[in-house]
Structure formats: C-alpha cells, structure tokens
Amino acid sequence: MLQHVKNLYGYKLSASDGEIGRLEDFFFDDQSWNIRYLEVETGTWLIGRKVLISPHSIHRLDQENQVLIINLTRKQIEDSPSIERDHPVSRQFETEHSTYYGWPNYWEGDPILGLGGNPAQAVYTSTLQRGNEEESLRYDTHLRSALDVDGYEIEATDGTVGHVSELVVDDKDWAVKELVVETGHWYAGKEIRIPVDQVTSVSCFDSKIHVALMMEDIEQTGEHDVPHAHHH
DSSP: OEEEHHHHTTOEEEETTEEEEEEEEEEEETTTOBEEEEEEEOTTSSTTOEEEEOGGGEEEEETTTTEEEESOOHHHHHTSOOBOTTSOOOHHHHHHHHHHHTOOOGGGOOGGGTOTTOHHHHHHHHHHHTTOHHHHHHOOTTEEEHHHHTTOEEEETTEEEEEEEEEEEETTTTEEEEEEEEEOGGGTTOEEEEEGGGEEEEETTTTEEEESOOHHHHHTOSSSBOOOOOOO
C-alpha cells in the first residue's frame, strides 16, 4: 500500500518487549530508491543516540494505532552499533550494523527485498576502481534523508517545474515510488506526482532533482500523475 512519508513521521515503533521510540526520518538510496533505514527518536530511553532500523526488521504496519511493529528486542537495539547525531552514515557503521543484526550489506545484493541487481553495488565497485577507496568507505554518497530532500527543486530538461513536497513509499517493499511536487506559477501551483523512474540524478550540492521530462510532458498529463518512463 502506498504511504505518504509525512503521515508516518511520529509513528511509534514497537519492539517485541516494548516501545522503542518514534519514527523521525527515512534514509533511502537515490539510485534504487529503496529505503535503507528508519531513523528512530528514542526519547528518554537512549538519550542522544540516533537509532537506525532496517526495513528487514519491520513485521507490519498498524495504521489504525499508528504503530510500526518490528521483530527486534529493546536489548538488541540498545546493544547495536551506535551512530552520533548529525554525522553521515559511514560504510564502516553500515557493515557493523548489518553484521550485528545478521543482515546482508545492501551493496552486495539483497535477495530478501528483491535487490539482487542493486545499482548501488555497481556504483560502489566503480568508485573503488577510480581509486577513491577511502572516500567510498567513509560514507555512502547515494544515501539520502527524506527530510533533507523535502523542498529540493525539480528540474525538467527545459526548466524548473517546482519542488518536492512529499515522498510516496510502498509499505510492502519499503521503496520510494513517487515524488509529490508542488509546481510553480507556470502550472498554477498544481501538485503533480512523478514516478522515481523518471529521475536522472539527485544533487545534494545544489538541492536539485533532475528528471527526464520536458515541461510540456508535465502539462499534458491528465490527472497530474506523470506516466512511468518507458524502458526499451
């Protein structure tokens, strides 16, 4: 089922032996668009710690009670590798995190979430081959925060069409499916939804997301849902 991420912020996370906190953010890969981690605000339980939970641990989403039920214990989470707030997620942390929970490193392919041919693997390998091994191991340049991309400008091939106001995720495979975009005056400020397969690049340096569309393509869409890209 498709969910707007802003509706999920604040959901409680329930471990097998009690509540662990509230959902605060999502980290996703801007090439495969798969959610890698849920960031949890633990409140008074683990003060000052940023806890990242993999979608692997999600048992189910209880929308009625606004709870995400996860297959972990509080002790497991407390003993998990720690990451400081406001620091990028390093490869070292990701490796330790995956090893601790017994999950595969996603850049090595991940059959559980159907990510066997993960583009991140190729990117990671090519980065190493270019001699940027130290840089690549330090942090993943394709890992993005949902909160951070909120407000990013959407660049069509011939101009700016608006800015990201929301991400739409599927709670079955925990992948981002669409960008909700608030358009500028050129399109009467209407809201449109762009499938992520139309995205060609995401730039954190200038806060822009480039899409393989012309402004005319967007104007011609009927119910403001831009069609998916055609793959030949």
